[in-house]
Each structure stands twice: as structure tokens, then as C-alpha cells.
Amino acid sequence: MSSEQDPLFGLISTFALLSLFAIGGANAAVPEMHRIAVEIHHWMTEKQFADAFAISQLSPGPNVLIVTLIGYAVAGVPGALGATLAMCVPTAVLAYVVSRRLARSGASRWPAVIRAALVPLSIGLMAASGLIVAEAADKTWLAALVTVAVAIVAATTRLNPLWLLLAGGALGFAGVI
Amino acid sequence: MSSQSPPAAVPAPATNPVPPGLIALFAAFAKMSLSGFGGVLVFARRAIVDEHRWMTAEEFNETYALCHFLPGPNVVNLSVVFGSRFRGVAGGVAAFAGLVGPPMALVTLLAALYAHFGEVDALRRSLAGVTCAAAGLLLSAVIRMMAPLVKKREILLLLVMLAVFVAIGWLRLPLPWVLLVAAPVSIGVSFAARRPAA
Numbered sequence: 001m002s003s004e005q006d007p008l009f010g011l012i013s014t015f016a017l018l019s020l021f022a023i024g025g026a027n028a029a030v031p032e033m034h035r036i037a038v039e040i041h042h043w044m045t046e047k048q049f050a051d052a053f054a055i056s057q058l059s060p061g062p063n064v065l066i067v068t069l070i071g072y073a074v075a076g077v078p079g080a081l082g083a084t085l086a087m088c089v090p091t092a093v094l095a096y097v098v099s100r101r102l103a104r105s106g107a108s109r110w111p112a113v114i115r116a117a118l119v120p121l122s123i124g125l126m127a128a129s130g131l132i133v134a135e136a137a138d139k140t141w142l143a144a145l146v147t148v149a150v151a152i153v154a155a156t157t158r159l160n161p162l163w164l165l166l167a168g169g170a171l172g173f174a175g176v177i
Numbered sequence: 178m179s180s181q182s183p184p185a186a187v188p189a190p191a192t193n194p195v196p197p198g199l200i201a202l203f204a205a206f207a208k209m210s211l212s213g214f215g216g217v218l219v220f221a222r223r224a225i226v227d228e229h230r231w232m233t234a235e236e237f238n239e240t241y242a243l244c245h246f247l248p249g250p251n252v253v254n255l256s257v258v259f260g261s262r263f264r265g266v267a268g269g270v271a272a273f274a275g276l277v278g279p280p281m282a283l284v285t286l287l288a289a290l291y292a293h294f295g296e297v298d299a300l301r302r303s304l305a306g307v308t309c310a311a312a313g314l315l316l317s318a319v320i321r322m323m324a325p326l327v328k329k330r331e332i333l334l335l336l337v338m339l340a341v342f343v344a345i346g347w348l349r350l351p352l353p354w355v356l357l358v359a360a361p362v363s364i365g366v367s368f369a370a371r372r373p374a375a
Contacts, residue, residue, distance in 0.1 A: 032345075098247060114367075139305075148313065172302045
């Protein structure tokens with residue numbers, strides 16, 4: 001596989017393609033990132049992937065920055081930069097072109113049917129992301145319980161998610177989970 | 178991360194008549210990005226609509242909806258569409274660079290630290306705990322996004338959702354193939370569901 005010889009090329013082509021299928025944002029593409037980085041190319045271990053996801057969620061900025069961490073793990077700073085740009089630029093160009101078209105044609109919205117159709121796809125992808133991250137993280141019953149508790153608190157309150165992440169980290173640090 | 182329809186529009190005052198310059202675009206997006214722990218959208222909305230009044234709440238909602246339903250990172254798309262509306266391609270690049278550049282530099286630094294200290298036991302345990310919570314946050318987004326479909330009893334759309342979940346989460350099938358099958362099915366289902374009402 002070409003990515004074995006030139007990891008940077010493999011990274012860039014992989015994420016450029018993947019970005020076009022990321023319906024519902026970067027978090028919806030987490031399962032495919034996992035499949036590519038852990039299962040196919042063995043760029044990272046399961047634990048490293050889970051840690052990259054954790055660090056990207058803890059950091060400020062858009063969710064897409066998990067690809068920066070994957071890129072760094074594969075090819076250092078050039079990898080971090082290359083993977084991030086590859087994941088952002090193709091769809092940014094697409095968004096630019098589409099928004100120009102729509103502005104010119106006077107239609108500022110997607111047809112309602114398309115919008116309604118994309119919702120279940122992005123929810124299904126997000127649920128798959130949740131499953132894959134939970135599988136990597138929840139090695140004990142107590143850990144799974146924390147995941148469920150966070151899901152309930154976050155779904156029913158307006159608490160800043162950062163506090164929940166930090167609480168999880170504190171429980172981990174204390175050796176509880 | 179959240180994907181429900183954007184929050185209800187508050188009657189907004191008229192927008193700022195002076196369009197932002199390139200430096201202002203870069204700085205505003207860098208600021209919202211670096212304050213965006215747990216998602217940038219809330220901060221983007223606050224800065225663009227409330228603080229700078231570059232858009233009305235309604236314009237913002239429509240722009241975000243467009244970016245959300247295009248593939249790729251939503252807020253990144255938003256930065257490009259927003260910046261280019263005011264200052265053409267250069268404006269799109271400035272907003273994009275502000276949004277992605279500074280946090281990317283920070284995350285790259287964290288990646289380097291992780292590469293050195295990732296095996297330290299206390300860090301391993303802490304990150305494992307963070308990941309447990311992060312998985313919960315993903316599930317909470319799923320719960321919130323699903324609620325309207327459940328309320329409206331959109332059984333067929335929920336089945337499409339379930340099929341995508343099983344194909345990707347369980348069977349670990351490649352994303353492009355799953356979407357090439359699921360997207361036409363979903364569009365067909367939505368179209369059929371809409372026709373009687375129309």
C-alpha cells in the first residue's frame with residue numbers, strides 16, 4: 001500500500017477523501033477514522049486512538065482537531081498539518097462553491113427533503129462514534145456507568161461539557177474507573 | 178457537536194454596516210475558537226450575532242444550516258462561507274486560518290507532549306476517564322438529535338438511522354459504501370413521507 005512507503009501521502013489522501021463523507025461533522029467520521037487508523041493501517045493502537053479523541057475533546061477549537069493528533073502520531077508536525085488541511089480544505093472549497101451558487105440562485109436553503117434525509121444518517125454515524133469510543137474506553141462496569149451518567153446529564157442539562165470531561169478525568173486520575 | 182436546529186432566533190438589531198476586514202475576521206474566529214471548549218458553535222453565534230452584529234440571528238441560522246448539511250467539519254465550513262461573504266476568497270481564508278490555526282498549534286503541542294509522556298500511568302488513567310465521559314457526550318448528542326424523530330414517530334427514518342448505526346458501529350463497514358446505499362434510501366423515505374402532507 002502506498003501509505004506504507006509515504007505515510008504523509010497516505011494521510012492526506014485518506015483524510016481528503018474521508019472529509020467528503022463526513023455527514024454531520026467531524027464526530028460523525030470518528031468510526032471511519034478508527035477503521036482506517038487502527039484497523040487498516042495500524043497507525044495507532046486502540047488506546048492511542050481513544051486518547052487522541054479525549055485530547056481533542058478537551059482542547060478548545062473545532063472537533064476536527066482529532067485528525068491533527070492522528071496526523072502527528074503518523075508523521076510528526078508535517079503529518080499534523082497535512083492531515084488537518086486535508087480534512088478541512090476539500091469540504092471548505094465545496095461549501096464556498098455551494099454557498100455562492102445558492103446566493104446567486106436566490107435559494108439560501110437546502111431542499112427540505114434532503115435536509116430531512118440527512119438527519120438520520122448523521123445520528124446513526126454519531127451513535128456509531130459513541131459505541132466505538134465507549135468500546136475503547138469502558139473496560140469496566142464502573143467506566144460504562146460513568147459514560148451513561150454523562151450521557152444523561154449532558155442530554156438533560158445545559159452544563160458545559162468541559163466540566164463533565166474534567167470530572168471523568170478526575171475519576172480516572174483517582175483510579176476509580 | 179449538537180445538531181438540533183439552531184436555537185430560536187431572538188429579534189436582532191440591525192447588523193453592523195461596516196463589513197469586517199481580514200484581520201478582524203482572523204482575530205474574531207481565533208477568539209471564538211480558543212474559547213470553544215466543547216464546541217465552537219455557541220461562541221461563533223455569540224461573536225457573530227451578538228458581539229459584532231455581522232449577521233442577524235436568522236442569517237446565522239441559515240448559514241449554519243447550509244454548512245451543517247454539507248459534508249465536513251461544520252464550523253470550519255461556516256468560517257469559510259462567512260469570511261468569503263464579506264471579503265471574498267481572502268476573507269474565507271482569513272476566517273479559516275483564525276478558526277483552525279491557533280487551536281491546531283495548541284493541539285500539535287499537546288500531541289508532542291503525549292508522544293513523550295503518554296505512557297505515564299497517571300496520564301493514562303486520566304485520559305481513560307476523559308474518554309469515558311467523551312463517549313457519554315457523543316451519546317447525549319445522539320439522544321438530543323433523536324428526540325424530534327421519536328416525538329414525530331418517524332419510524333422509517335429511525336430505521337434508516339438504526340441501519341447506519343449497525344453497519345458502521347457494529348459491522349464496521351466502510352463509510353463511503355454505507356452512505357452510497359443509505360443516502361438514496363433516506364432521501365426516498367423522506368420524500369415518500371412528505372408527499373401526502375404536501
